[in-house]
Amino acid sequence: MLFRYKAINQSGAETEGSVEAINIDIAISSLQRRGFVISSIKPSDEAGGLFGKEITLFERVKVKDVVILSRQIATLFTAQVSALRIFKLLSAEAENRALRRKLVEVAEDIQAGSTISLAMSKHPTVFSSFYINMVRAGEESGKLDETFLFLADYLDRNYEVTSKVKNALIYPAFVVFTFIAVMSLMLTVVIPKIGGILESSGQEVPIYTKAVLALSGFLVDFGPFIVVLLIVGIFFLVRFLRTAAGKDASARIRITIPYIGDLYRKLYLSRIADNMNTMLSSGIPMLKALELTGNVVDNKVYEDIMHETLEAVKSGGALSDAMSRYPEIPGILVQMIRVGEETGELGNILKTLAKFYQREVVNAVDTLINLIEPVMIVALGLGVGFLLAAVLIPIYNISSGL
Numbered sequence: 001m002l003f004r005y006k007a008i009n010q011s012g013a014e015t016e017g018s019v020e021a022i023n024i025d026i027a028i029s030s031l032q033r034r035g036f037v038i039s040s041i042k043p044s045d046e047a048g049g050l051f052g053k054e055i056t057l058f059e060r061v062k063v064k065d066v067v068i069l070s071r072q073i074a075t076l077f078t079a080q081v082s083a084l085r086i087f088k089l090l091s092a093e094a095e096n097r098a099l100r101r102k103l104v105e106v107a108e109d110i111q112a113g114s115t116i117s118l119a120m121s122k123h124p125t126v127f128s129s130f131y132i133n134m135v136r137a138g139e140e141s142g143k144l145d146e147t148f149l150f151l152a153d154y155l156d157r158n159y160e161v162t163s164k165v166k167n168a169l170i171y172p173a174f175v176v177f178t179f180i181a182v183m184s185l186m187l188t189v190v191i192p193k194i195g196g197i198l199e200s201s202g203q204e205v206p207i208y209t210k211a212v213l214a215l216s217g218f219l220v221d222f223g224p225f226i227v228v229l230l231i232v233g234i235f236f237l238v239r240f241l242r243t244a245a246g247k248d249a250s251a252r253i254r255i256t257i258p259y260i261g262d263l264y265r266k267l268y269l270s271r272i273a274d275n276m277n278t279m280l281s282s283g284i285p286m287l288k289a290l291e292l293t294g295n296v297v298d299n300k301v302y303e304d305i306m307h308e309t310l311e312a313v314k315s316g317g318a319l320s321d322a323m324s325r326y327p328e329i330p331g332i333l334v335q336m337i338r339v340g341e342e343t344g345e346l347g348n349i350l351k352t353l354a355k356f357y358q359r360e361v362v363n364a365v366d367t368l369i370n371l372i373e374p375v376m377i378v379a380l381g382l383g384v385g386f387l388l389a390a391v392l393i394p395i396y397n398i399s400s401g402l
Contacts, residue, residue: 002101003027003043007036014039018104034112061099061126063159067152069099074148083144084110102126115139130275130296137282147282154278157354158271161361165267168365169260175376179383186387188223191216194391198398205394212390251300255328263364268302269333270357277350287314301328319346 003024006016015036019027024041031038069090076086087110091103102123109119117136120127127135131151138147195213198205205213219226240246255261255268272293279289287310294306305326312322320338323329333353340349 003041005031005036005038005041007031007038010035017108018101019108034108061096061102063155065096065099066126066131067155067159069094069103070148070152070155074145074152077145077148083116099126116144128296130279130292133284133288133292134279134282137279137284141283143282150278150282154274157274157358161267161270161358164362164365165263168263168368171369172372172376175372175380179376179380182380183383183387184219186384187212187216187219191387191391192220194395198391198394201398203394203398206390209390209394212387247300251302254299255301259368263361263368264299265328266357266360266364268297268299269330270354270361271297272302272306273333273350273357274354277347277354280347280350286319290319305329 002018004016004018005027006014009015019030024043027041028038031041072090073086076089077083081089084107087103087107091100091107094100094103105122106116106119109122110116115136117132117139120135121132134147134151135144138144141147191212195216198209198213241250255265257264275293275296276289279292280286284292290306290310290313294303294310297303297306305323305328309319309322313319318338318341320334320341323337324331324334336349336353337346340346
């Protein structure tokens with residue numbers, strides 16, 4: 001719960017801000033430990049917003065916000081601005097209210113003596129474990145400006161590639177949905193009316209017309225039950241996908257679907273290579289880099305591979321040998337990692353691999369878009385054309401015989 005407060009700090013100046021705590025007593029104790037003399041404190045939702053509460057439903061911190069924030073932090077560190085001053089400045093300038101609140105709390109924790117990484121770790125919805133460990137490595141090496149630039153570049157690359165894949169899949173999904181909607185509308189509204197005309201004529205109709213009329217009658221009679229079954233099925237499917245078995249099944253299906261699976265495999269491989277390169281270049285140990293990469297790869301199959309690889313490397317094995325056991329890891333990637341281990345250029349090799357797979361993802365997405373658009377349009381046209389032909393040809397024959 002967030003509390004707004006006004007207080008007098010140790011230097012005697014009046015200050016105000018917000019603090020997050022389970023209840024008001026803990027909030028007061030937290031402020032007193034910082035040396036504040038509290039003049040007023042109240043829950044932040046007592047003022048403003050609908051019915052006295054602040055609306056936060058649509059407020060969330062986007063990846064693009066974190067990219068911009070990282071670049072701003074890097075620039076200010078390069079200009080020799082103190083960490084506390086940086087976060088106070090950025091919290092005052094942040095347009096996203098959710099991000100502004102987080103930055104205010106980070107600034108307050110830094111003022112109370114916390115490190116940047118520890119202050120950020122209290123906000124996992126904004127700063128991932130990967131992000132926190134990168135900042136911690138930057139603190140230990142004294143290169144926070146370079147670290148935040150690394151993070152901004154990494155997040156920007158990852159956001160661009162992931163967005164491209166998602167946008168490529170949205171269009172075919174929309175076309176398929178439109179196709180199903182149009183066909184359903186025709187079979188439940190248009191075809192039954194035309195079927196009535198054909199039945200009243202008493203003429204014999206072709207077999208394909210009978211099939212279309214039978215399908216139309218089935219959907220009209222049992223349509224509501226089918227909709228209910230679909231809703232129930234989707235409900236249980238969503239629940240199943242939240243289980244460990246469901247996540248594993250979903251991850252495997254995602255990387256085995258023809259063509260789409262190849263696209264996703266390249267996406268995950270680019271993410272693995274980019275994560276490992278970014279962390280190793282920042283001085284994070286190999287074992288920690290493997291652990292964090294497994295946590296952020298966003299696919300259960302590759303997550304398990306990275307964690308099993310971690311255990312193998314812990315036991316003294318080479319990274320390339322550990323990865324060579326999995327068919328999901330291409331041989332070329334294993335061979336290049338082996339070369340990097342032998343030459344001591346593993347970071348550069350991983351950087352090259354990341355760029356290679358990112359280009360592969362972009363090319364695959366462009367090809368997919370160029371291929372799917374005409375295929376979907378042709379399929380939609382053929383489906384609608386078949387339905388119309390199945391009912392209009394008999395009507396034409398009837399009118400010709402009159």
